[in-house]
Each structure stands twice: as structure tokens, then as C-alpha cells.
Amino acid sequence: MTRLTHSAPPAAAAAVAAPATPTTPTPAPTPAPTPADLMERLARAADGYYHCFGLIAAQHELTPMQGKVLVLVRQPMPMRALAGLLGCDASNVTGLVDRLEARSLVRRAPDPTDRRIKTVRLTDRGEAVVREIDTRMLDHLPGLERLGEEGRRALLDLLDRALPGVQPG
Incomplete structure (x- = not known):
């Protein structure tokens, strides 16, 4: 009488015989930042x-x-609007503008439609100082340039969506 034996197919036998290779566990996904985390990073x-x-x-x-x-x-603006953007009293803005005007960085001019309103605008010297500040700031923030056009558009969109009440000055 012939005895039948069951043997594993060759591929299965090889899999059983092969030594187990250690597997690197997949790291747990980093949890998404909370709104408080984002607020702290923005600060x-x-x-x-x-x-x-x-x-x-x-x-x-x-x-x-x-x-x-x-x-x-x-962008030239009325003194009162400037006070609003700075979040301070108009009298404080008067002092700030007085000091900047004494250095020939800004000048005040009456509004063409309402002479009671004083508009503050940069002088040529003030424009040069602002350009220098911008240049130096960009030198200190090279990551903004490295983002590239699409990255900067995406960042601006995210900031606009995350901070809808914050309007540019």
C-alpha cells in the first residue's frame, strides 16, 4: 500500500525555511498641530x-x-487712519510724525478734498530708508525667497484663510 504524504509546495517551503528579516516599525504619524500650537508658532x-x-x-x-x-x-494716509492702524491715540501719532518730519523722512499735506485732514506721505529720503529696511529684512528672511512663487502664493493663501480679520497695512 502506498502511503500518500502531503508536502508543501516548494515556494511555501522556502518561505518557511528563510530566516525572518527584522522589519522596521512604521513610525506613528505626527499628530496635527492644534490651533493653539499654530497660534504659538505665529507668535x-x-x-x-x-x-x-x-x-x-x-x-x-x-x-x-x-x-x-x-x-x-x-501709501499716503490720513493721520487718523494711521492712528487706527497703529492702535494708538491720534496725539501719539502727531508726536511720531513730528519726529519723522524733523528728519525729513515724511511730510504732512492737507487732503485735497478736506483741508482739515492731514495726510502723511514719505519724502524721497523716507522712501530710500523704507527700501533699505525692506532689503535688509529680506536678507534676514531668506526662507521667503526659497519658497518660490507657488510656495509664497500658498503661504499667503493660508495666512489669509487663517487670519481673515487681519488686513494689510
Whole structure:
């Protein structure tokens, strides 16, 4: 009588006989940042930006607030609007503008439609200082250039969606 034996197919036998290779466990996915994490990162980024801005403004013998005024009045604006953007009283803006005007960086002019309104605008010297501040800031923020066009568009879109109430100055 012939005895039938069951044997594994050759491929299966080879798989059983092959030594087990160690597998690297797949790392757990990084949890998504919470809104609080993003808020903290934005705060750190803003702190770093304004620290750098303050140092560059100081090289032009400007306080950070004076530098901010210069940047904001690239587009001429009424004193009251400037006070609103700076979040301060109009009397504080008067002092800031007085000091910048004494250095020939800005000038005040009556609004053509309402002479009671004073509009602040950069002088040629003020424009040169703002260009220098911009250039130096970009030197200190090379990552913005490295993003490329599409990356910068995407970042701007994300910032607009995440901070819809924040309007450019």
C-alpha cells in the first residue's frame, strides 16, 4: 500500500525555511498641530520678525514704531487712519510724525478734498530708508525667497484663510 504524504509546495517551503528579516516599525504619524500650537508658532514668528525689524530700524536711528510708521505710509494716509492702524491715540501719532518730519523722512499735506485732514506721505529720503529696511529684512528672511512663487502664493493663501480679520497695512 502506498502511503500518500502531503508536502508543501516548494515556494511555501522556502518561505518557511528563510530566516525572518527584522522589519522596521512604521513610525506613528505626527499628530496635527492644534490651533493653539499654530497660534504659538505665529507668535514666535512675529516676535522674531519684529526683533529683526527693530534692530534694522535702530541702524537708521529709528524706534520700531517710527520704522513701522514709515512702512505704513508708503501709501499716503490720513493721520487718523494711521492712528487706527497703529492702535494708538491720534496725539501719539502727531508726536511720531513730528519726529519723522524733523528728519525729513515724511511730510504732512492737507487732503485735497478736506483741508482739515492731514495726510502723511514719505519724502524721497523716507522712501530710500523704507527700501533699505525692506532689503535688509529680506536678507534676514531668506526662507521667503526659497519658497518660490507657488510656495509664497500658498503661504499667503493660508495666512489669509487663517487670519481673515487681519488686513494689510
